[in-house]
Amino acid sequence: MYDGAMAELIEQLGRLPGIGPKSAQRIAFHILDADPDDVARLVDAVREAKARITFCSVCGRATETDPCRICGDPRRDQTIICVVEESRDVIAIERTREFRGVYHVLGGAISPIDGIGPNDLRIAELMRRLADNTVGEVIIATDPNLEGEATATYLSRMLADLGVTVSRLASGLPVGGDLEFADEVTLGRAFAGRRSVT
Amino acid sequence: MWVSRLELRDFRSYESCELDLSAGPVVLVGPNGRGKTNLVEGIIYSSALDSHRVHGDAPLVRTGADHAVIRTTVATGERSTTVEIQLNPGRANRIQVNGQAVGRTRDVVGIVRSCVFAPEHLRLVKGEPADRRRFLDSVMVQVAPRYLGVRSDFERALKQRNAALRSLVAAPTREAEAVLAAWDERYAPIAAELAWGRYNAVQQLSDVVVDAYRRISPQDDEVTISYESAVPAWHSREELASALSEALRERHRDEIRRGGTLIGPHRDDIGINLNGPPARTHASHGEAWSLALALQLASFDVLNRIGDDPPVLILDDVFAELDEVRRERLLDAVTGAEQILVTAAVAADVPAQLHARSLQVTRVDGVTHIE
Numbered sequence: 001m002y003d004g005a006m007a008e009l010i011e012q013l014g015r016l017p018g019i020g021p022k023s024a025q026r027i028a029f030h031i032l033d034a035d036p037d038d039v040a041r042l043v044d045a046v047r048e049a050k051a052r053i054t055f056c057s058v059c060g061r062a063t064e065t066d067p068c069r070i071c072g073d074p075r076r077d078q079t080i081i082c083v084v085e086e087s088r089d090v091i092a093i094e095r096t097r098e099f100r101g102v103y104h105v106l107g108g109a110i111s112p113i114d115g116i117g118p119n120d121l122r123i124a125e126l127m128r129r130l131a132d133n134t135v136g137e138v139i140i141a142t143d144p145n146l147e148g149e150a151t152a153t154y155l156s157r158m159l160a161d162l163g164v165t166v167s168r169l170a171s172g173l174p175v176g177g178d179l180e181f182a183d184e185v186t187l188g189r190a191f192a193g194r195r196s197v198t
Numbered sequence: 199m200w201v202s203r204l205e206l207r208d209f210r211s212y213e214s215c216e217l218d219l220s221a222g223p224v225v226l227v228g229p230n231g232r233g234k235t236n237l238v239e240g241i242i243y244s245s246a247l248d249s250h251r252v253h254g255d256a257p258l259v260r261t262g263a264d265h266a267v268i269r270t271t272v273a274t275g276e277r278s279t280t281v282e283i284q285l286n287p288g289r290a291n292r293i294q295v296n297g298q299a300v301g302r303t304r305d306v307v308g309i310v311r312s313c314v315f316a317p318e319h320l321r322l323v324k325g326e327p328a329d330r331r332r333f334l335d336s337v338m339v340q341v342a343p344r345y346l347g348v349r350s351d352f353e354r355a356l357k358q359r360n361a362a363l364r365s366l367v368a369a370p371t372r373e374a375e376a377v378l379a380a381w382d383e384r385y386a387p388i389a390a391e392l393a394w395g396r397y398n399a400v401q402q403l404s405d406v407v408v409d410a411y412r413r414i415s416p417q418d419d420e421v422t423i424s425y426e427s428a429v430p431a432w433h434s435r436e437e438l439a440s441a442l443s444e445a446l447r448e449r450h451r452d453e454i455r456r457g458g459t460l461i462g463p464h465r466d467d468i469g470i471n472l473n474g475p476p477a478r479t480h481a482s483h484g485e486a487w488s489l490a491l492a493l494q495l496a497s498f499d500v501l502n503r504i505g506d507d508p509p510v511l512i513l514d515d516v517f518a519e520l521d522e523v524r525r526e527r528l529l530d531a532v533t534g535a536e537q538i539l540v541t542a543a544v545a546a547d548v549p550a551q552l553h554a555r556s557l558q559v560t561r562v563d564g565v566t567h568i569e
Binding site: 110111112113117118119146147149150151153154157158183184185 | 302344347351354355357358359360361362364365373374376377379380381383384
């Protein structure tokens with residue numbers, strides 16, 4: 001086994017999400033072989049990111065400015081809020097260029113086995129944003145898994161009496177895919193959510 | 199369908215094992231503890247992704263090894279298919295079919311189809327409801343592989359709902375009530391889906407079990423099996439889902455008091471009745487054996503119907519437990535199989551009219567030899 005600085009490097013890399021012991025070891029050796037300037041740039045990038053990036057006081061997503069670029073943009077429609085679990089979901093939806101409203105990042109999903117309840121998510125902040133009645137629609141875009149669906153159910157019940165339109169992102173067949181390769185759950189949902197074309 | 203080759207690495211007692219098999223009846227003979235059952239267990243795992251002896255993958259990996267590999271080649275008509283499963287306890291298993299990685303576990307179910315008779319199956323009649331649910335699931339999953347996904351979703355939803363119940367008990371706030379209500383809405387349809395799958399598996403077995411029992415038992419008894427659920431009458435999955443939600447509401451106080459989910463397929467059972475009363479309490483040892491065999495035979499019939507060819511039949515250590523009449527009747531009943539794999543401690547326990555090719559399993563210096 002390794003000791004000293006190498007062991008420390010492997011251990012720290014191994015604590016990153018998605019990095020197992022073998023990957024940690026491979027990255028550590030890559031760093032050892034790399035040009036010192038490249039390594040310095042990596043270290044600087046990590047330090048800079050950590051120092052400069054905060055969370056938007058309005059939507060809660062990771063940002064360098066507060067409010068973030070989206071919340072501060074006068075061209076965005078402030079009457080539609082799209083609720084997502086994580087900051088990276090915002091990026092995914094932004095890539096579509098379909099949505100011109102603003103976001104609200106919950107910071108996760110309700111998961112009792114992990115001890116995550118509504119108070120651990122930014123739900124109270126969402127309710128405050130809705131309090132002045134300027135928002136007309138809330139789109140719930142939590143993940144289409146068990147926890148994401150339960151969170152969507154919880155939110156839709158909370159929002160039911162507020163007089164806002166609440167919608168849930170549709171789930172169904174992937175575009176460009178083949179029907180025959182869709183799994184039964186996806187196909188079943190696509191059937192349940194079918195639309196009339198006549 | 200028949201297994202033409204089985205390779206094991208770090209599976210159970212085997213560091214490494216390669217075994218070529220022929221169609222027709224094959225008997226693996228050898229004293230107990232030499233690894234006969236481990237061989238057939240490898241085949242069984244390849245078909246149902248579950249062992250017939252233990253729950254969970256950890257006991258299947260040889261002590262000291264990080265993972266185990268089972269590679270099973272089956273022949274169906276002219277075609278041969280190899281399924282390789284790398285068992286990684288605590289992590290996702292890796293599965294390949296003919297050398298190609300398979301993303302979803304359930305895509306592999308149905309390639310190797312097997313039906314096993316083992317002494318453990320006496321528990322089907324006399325044992326706990328969990329034993330019967332497990333048997334039922336092995337049939338259900340082989341008939342409709344998507345239920346593997348349904349079952350794992352259900353298990354997760356159940357855990358989440360139980361955790362939500364416990365937090366409500368610990369701190370009875372309106373918010374905790376709302377979280378539980380949100381999980382109820384997720385839990386009920388998934389629970390209904392799994393219960394519906396099990397119910398249908400029972401219906402399919404029920405159609406053939408009566409005839410199967412007649413083929414096994416010397417007595418003229420009346421056998422009935424039924425799906426037993428705490429949720430009263432329902433005729434469709436939708437009806438079941440709403441009945442389940444209703445039952446959850448009714449039992450809310452009990453659930454708070456007991457701190458766990460009381461309604462759902464994890465509490466359901468198969469009712470087996472012999473001439474009226476429950477076999478669990480009323481069947482004799484001999485009757486229980488006949489019933490267990492009849493259930494297995496019924497599952498063989500069900501699996502036989504869904505595929506183009508019959509599943510591999512595995513008779514793991516059963517002959518020693520049966521009297522002369524039941525041995526012969528069992529043999530008569532399973533003639534449909536293309537391959538019958540039999541394990542026995544003593545060759546004399548296996549009826550001669552099987553005309554089986556015999557393989558000796560011995561163990562020298564900790565290494566198993568098969569010849």
